[in-house]
Amino acid sequence: MKYLSREQMRRADQTTIKKYGIPALILMENAGRCVAEQSLKLLKNKTNKAVLVICGKGNNGGDGFVAARHLYNSGIKVKILYLDRTKKPPNTIEAAINFQIINNLKIPVLKATPSAIRNTGLIIDAIFGIGLTRPIESPIREIIDAINTNKAPVLAIDIPSGLDADTGKPLGIAIKANVTVTLGAPKIGFLNKSARPYIGKVVVADIGIPEKVYQKIRISENQK
Numbered sequence: 001m002k003y004l005s006r007e008q009m010r011r012a013d014q015t016t017i018k019k020y021g022i023p024a025l026i027l028m029e030n031a032g033r034c035v036a037e038q039s040l041k042l043l044k045n046k047t048n049k050a051v052l053v054i055c056g057k058g059n060n061g062g063d064g065f066v067a068a069r070h071l072y073n074s075g076i077k078v079k080i081l082y083l084d085r086t087k088k089p090p091n092t093i094e095a096a097i098n099f100q101i102i103n104n105l106k107i108p109v110l111k112a113t114p115s116a117i118r119n120t121g122l123i124i125d126a127i128f129g130i131g132l133t134r135p136i137e138s139p140i141r142e143i144i145d146a147i148n149t150n151k152a153p154v155l156a157i158d159i160p161s162g163l164d165a166d167t168g169k170p171l172g173i174a175i176k177a178n179v180t181v182t183l184g185a186p187k188i189g190f191l192n193k194s195a196r197p198y199i200g201k202v203v204v205a206d207i208g209i210p211e212k213v214y215q216k217i218r219i220s221e222n223q224k
Contacts, residue, residue, distance in 0.1 A: 003188040006130045006165045008217050012184060015216070016209045025094045027207050028059065031183050032066020032098075034205035035157055038181050039071060039122055042153055048121035050077045052152075054112055054143070056127040056161075057084055062095030063157045063183070064126025065102050072107050079120075081112035083127065083140065113139075114146035123147055123154045125175045127161035130187060135172040136162045144173050153178040159187055160198045168192030176200075184209050 055061035162174030168189030
């Protein structure tokens with residue numbers, strides 16, 4: 001499996017959407033379903049099967065909404081902690097659609113505060129994806145700190161929030177995940193020793209990107 005940079009992964013996503021006509025909404029659905037499947041494996045032998053899904057306003061948060069829906073449909077007690085204090089819809093169309101579905105199902109959506117991160121069997125990190133390049137600031141910094149000090153295992157979607165996808169270094173602070181369900185392909189920053197305390201066990205999720213897309217990226221890189 002080839003490790004991809006931030007730019008290569010974006011190119012893979014866009015080629016899948018524009019050239020092959022696979023909608024971003026389907027990619028998000030596949031991502032969230034894979035996360036839910038891994039979450040159920042982590043919960044299998046736990047007494048406390050409650051799940052907290054902590055969602056940002058972008059597509060990573062959208063993946064979290066999908067995962068929460070699948071877990072809810074499996075009979076798991078799910079709560080979503082949403083980083084927009086006004087509970088306005090997320091920034092992308094796909095994430096906004098899944099946010100509305102969550103509301104239609106009446107899955108609890110709460111304000112994400114450090115004090116809300118408690119009494120759970122599993123935390124799903126759906127705050128930031130690979131696009132993050134700036135240092136984490138308050139109030140999200142305090143939320144990540146609360147996640148890291150909680151005893152519940154953490155599953156990160158695509159990349160632990162706060163970790164740079166290309167360098168594998170924390171942007172001030174980053175989630176320390178037990179499992180990272182990375183989407184499509186592992187990120188090149190995972191190869192850096194600095195990433196090891198954060199990524200935990202890495203599971204690569206097939207979200208529906210055609211193999212032809214990865215082959216084209218490999219060929220273009222070899223020709224440089």
